[in-house]
Amino acid sequence: xxxxxxxxxxxxxxxxxxxxxxxxxxxxxxxxxxxxxxxxxxxxxxxxxxxxxxxxxxxxxxxxxxxxxxxxxxxxxxxxxxxxxxxxxxxxxxxxxxxxxxxxxxxxxxxxxxxxxxxxxxxxxxxxxxxxxxxxxxxxxxxxxxxxxxxxxxxxxxxxxxxxxxxxxxxxxxxxxxxxxxxxxxxxxxxxxxxxxxxxxxxxxxxxxxxxxxxxxxxxxxxxxxxxxxxxxxxxxxxxxxxxxxxxxxxxxxxxxxxxxxxxxxxxxxxxxxxxxxxxxxxxxxxxxxxxxxxxxxxxxxxxxxxxxxxxxxxxxxxxxxxxxxxxxxxxxxxxxxxxxxxxxxxxxxxxxxxxxxxxxxxxxxxxxxxxxxxxxxxxxxxxxxxxxx
Amino acid sequence: xxxxxxxxxxxxxxxxxxxxxxxxxxxxxxxxxxxxxxxxxxxxxxxxxxxxxxxxxxxxxxxxxxxxxxxxxxxxxxxxxxxxxxxxxxxxxxxxxxxxxxxxxxxxxxxxxxxxxxxxxxxxxxxxxxxxxxxxxxxxxxxxxxxxxxxxxxxxxxxxxxxxxxxxxxxxxxxxxxxxxxxxxxxxxxxxxxxxxxxxxxxxxxxxxxxxxxxxxxxxxxxxxxxxxxxxxxxxxxxxxxxxxxxxxxxxxxxxxxxxxxxxxxxxxxxxxxxxxxxxxxxxxxxxxxxxxxxxxxxxxxxxxxxxxxxxxxxxxxxxxxxxxxxxxxxxxxxxxxxxxxxxxxxxxxxxxxxxxxxxxxxxxxxxxxxxxxxxxxxxxxxxxxxxxx
Numbered sequence: 001x002x003x004x005x006x007x008x009x010x011x012x013x014x015x016x017x018x019x020x021x022x023x024x025x026x027x028x029x030x031x032x033x034x035x036x037x038x039x040x041x042x043x044x045x046x047x048x049x050x051x052x053x054x055x056x057x058x059x060x061x062x063x064x065x066x067x068x069x070x071x072x073x074x075x076x077x078x079x080x081x082x083x084x085x086x087x088x089x090x091x092x093x094x095x096x097x098x099x100x101x102x103x104x105x106x107x108x109x110x111x112x113x114x115x116x117x118x119x120x121x122x123x124x125x126x127x128x129x130x131x132x133x134x135x136x137x138x139x140x141x142x143x144x145x146x147x148x149x150x151x152x153x154x155x156x157x158x159x160x161x162x163x164x165x166x167x168x169x170x171x172x173x174x175x176x177x178x179x180x181x182x183x184x185x186x187x188x189x190x191x192x193x194x195x196x197x198x199x200x201x202x203x204x205x206x207x208x209x210x211x212x213x214x215x216x217x218x219x220x221x222x223x224x225x226x227x228x229x230x231x232x233x234x235x236x237x238x239x240x241x242x243x244x245x246x247x248x249x250x251x252x253x254x255x256x257x258x259x260x261x262x263x264x265x266x267x268x269x270x271x272x273x274x275x276x277x278x279x280x281x282x283x284x285x286x287x288x289x290x291x292x293x294x295x296x297x298x299x300x301x302x303x304x305x306x307x308x309x310x311x312x313x314x315x316x317x318x319x320x321x322x323x324x325x326x327x328x329x330x331x332x333x334x335x336x337x338x339x340x341x342x343x344x345x346x347x348x349x350x351x352x353x354x355x356x357x358x359x360x361x362x363x364x365x366x367x368x369x370x371x372x373x374x375x376x377x378x379x380x381x382x383x384x385x386x387x388x389x390x
Numbered sequence: 391x392x393x394x395x396x397x398x399x400x401x402x403x404x405x406x407x408x409x410x411x412x413x414x415x416x417x418x419x420x421x422x423x424x425x426x427x428x429x430x431x432x433x434x435x436x437x438x439x440x441x442x443x444x445x446x447x448x449x450x451x452x453x454x455x456x457x458x459x460x461x462x463x464x465x466x467x468x469x470x471x472x473x474x475x476x477x478x479x480x481x482x483x484x485x486x487x488x489x490x491x492x493x494x495x496x497x498x499x500x501x502x503x504x505x506x507x508x509x510x511x512x513x514x515x516x517x518x519x520x521x522x523x524x525x526x527x528x529x530x531x532x533x534x535x536x537x538x539x540x541x542x543x544x545x546x547x548x549x550x551x552x553x554x555x556x557x558x559x560x561x562x563x564x565x566x567x568x569x570x571x572x573x574x575x576x577x578x579x580x581x582x583x584x585x586x587x588x589x590x591x592x593x594x595x596x597x598x599x600x601x602x603x604x605x606x607x608x609x610x611x612x613x614x615x616x617x618x619x620x621x622x623x624x625x626x627x628x629x630x631x632x633x634x635x636x637x638x639x640x641x642x643x644x645x646x647x648x649x650x651x652x653x654x655x656x657x658x659x660x661x662x663x664x665x666x667x668x669x670x671x672x673x674x675x676x677x678x679x680x681x682x683x684x685x686x687x688x689x690x691x692x693x694x695x696x697x698x699x700x701x702x703x704x705x706x707x708x709x710x711x712x713x714x715x716x717x718x719x720x721x722x723x724x725x726x727x728x729x730x731x732x733x734x735x736x737x738x739x740x741x742x743x744x745x746x747x748x749x750x751x752x753x754x755x756x757x758x759x760x761x762x763x764x765x766x767x768x769x770x771x772x773x774x775x776x777x778x779x780x
Contacts, residue, residue: 034703035702321718324491337480344474
């Protein structure tokens with residue numbers, strides 16, 4: 001299954017961006033004036049090969065434990081992974097609140113939590129093992145376990161896609177998993193451990209130094225192969241991270257946008273792109289986490305984040321906030337009046353005289369100055385102004 | 391009315407921030423891990439003096455024309471102001487789309503549009519005059535007109551507040567109004583015209599140079615008094631900007647958050663804070679506009695924007711996007727489970743070992759390490775997890 005997923009992932013047609021720009025420049029606003037919202041709209045349209053749609057987003061919150069906590073890398077005891085899964089199932093965690101607001105479904109899955117979780121029909125129980133092994137002593141998991149976790153994540157994503165999901169978001173919970181994410185990031189990008197290791201949920205300076213040392217030892221003991229994402233994942237990853245690799249690949253294979261949350265979800269994306277480079281076209285960096293390693297990941301992936309709110313919680317919370325922006329971009333594309341339909345005069349110059357927004361990827365910027373119109377390109381008339389109640 | 395508004399505006403009690411931090415640190419997340427979302431929640435709670443609420447946001451889109459367009463400062467003809475007002479009334483503009491998404495009501499008002507607008511029961515017709523005078527030849531308006539426009543804006547805001555509005559957002563439309571905003575910004579902050587003048591809706595380099603010259607001449611001819619917001623507003627402002635000054639003051643006087651859109655709304659806030667310095671406690675900088683003068687305004691007001699999407703459209707579009715963040719902050723405050731209610735273990739250390747997020751204003755950061763609990767502080771149990779449909 002993993003190899004068929006990998007071979008299904010390709011780049012969207014490059015000419016799609018020019019058509020997307022033509023559509024966006026026809027809407028009643030100066031060309032490019034909605035900045036990065038237009039970039040999102042264009043990327044969504046090109047990925048989908050048609051009008052973007054964000055109506056049924058799904059947030060995957062995968063949980064697992066990490067043997068490396070024995071090295072004293074977290075401010076919280078391991079039992080918190082199980083307790084927070086129960087909190088997710090009761091709807092009381094931050095991601096539940098933000099998902100409800102965003103109209104997103106939350107899929108909670110146990111990929112290998114060490115402590116027992118109170119039974120719930122809402123829980124997808126797919127544990128690979130009760131936590132990974134301590135990666136400072138040897139590989140965190142076997143290669144077969146890594147593949148199984150990826151395929152399980154992909155299968156959960158495919159079920160959601162078959163049920164109509166049109167945006168997948170990646171979230172996680174796992175005490176100790178920022179240490180695994182740091183090790184993955186160092187292994188794949190070549191950055192030094194001290195550059196990609198931060199405070200996680202809030203450890204002190206001594207513990208950060210300990211985490212840096214732990215990451216260095218894990219890399220020395222395991223010598224992961226940077227070009228082989230599976231090798232990196234098995235040796236210094238985590239089960240929940242592997243599951244999110246599967247979600248990321250499944251979304252990319254079906255040309256459905258994947259909204260990445262923060263550092264740990266970013267590490268999963270890093271592995272996914274190592275396995276299938278064209279997966280990056282489906283990836284949206286929801287936000288820039290306060291974790292320093294996240295910026296290293298985003299640079300490596302060539303993604304500029306859309307939100308920068310100093311979040312460092314994980315769970316999918318940043319991705320949940322991004323859903324509002326993705327939906328806004330889709331609604332602008334679909335619901336705004338055109339200059340023609342609204343009878344609004346255009347700019348007195350002929351073409352767009354503005355450079356594209358600095359953060360836009362090159363293929364999404366560079367507003368085409370074209371102005372021709374064809375009836376088939378015209379959008380539906382704007383909906384009635386139901387928001388004005390008086 | 392203006393003087394009673396000004397005297398009604400005071401600073402919220404400083405001790406409110408410690409209580410807000412205590413509440414936020416009790417929720418099931420590492421202290422401060424929701425970054426600037428927690429800053430928004432704390433500021434909303436302190437302003438309101440209780441649990442924040444963003445259920446009935448209202449976006450004010452005020453339109454007017456500017457005599458200074460005779461100097462060739464815009465890429466669009468003046469008729470576009472009237473055409474776009476008609477687009478707002480039909481619900482086809484970007485702000486309509488984004489307001490519908492955010493569940494916000496849009497109040498469209500004519501504060502002095504030069505061309506006729508097709509009649510609509512949705513339009514608040516309160517024109518001061520058919521456009522301002524050309525500010526390079528003398529004052530844009532009289533002091534009496536400025537006061538009248540402010541009071542009209544305040545009255546529209548008060549009607550909305552009386553009907554239950556719990557967040558006011560400021561938006562505008564007016565061909566030529568970035569030139570007025572640049573002049574206001576230069577006059578009040580002392581920045582040079584070239585530092586606060588940009589491309590507006592998309593003029594070329596020659597037109598930017600012309601705008602800089604126009605702003606310089608307007609300031610030289612009128613010599614506005616930087617300490618007198620009314621003088622600045624009358625001499626180099628606009629009717630729609632004056633109306634937004636009224637909205638800003640009315641929100642601050644009633645301790646209701648005012649979400650500022652971009653550069654022009656920011657210029658209105660600058661005038662409002664000159665008239666009533668404590669109004670700044672009610673102000674939320676929705677986003678950082680691509681207009682260079684906006685950054686100068688935000689620095690002067692001591693506000694760090696929450697979104698940075700290179701928007702340069704105006705209308706209230708950035709404020710509409712910010713509503714999602716403000717609502718997210720309020721929902722986190724109200725709906726998340728506490729460590730106690732969810733039975734989740736806390737950090738193994740005693741206190742928060744993280745510095746506050748760098749962008750937070752000093753009074754909102756500095757997480758108090760207190761951990762005591764009183765029943766009256768406890769939030770309601772989390773709502774059922776209605777987002778999980780399978």
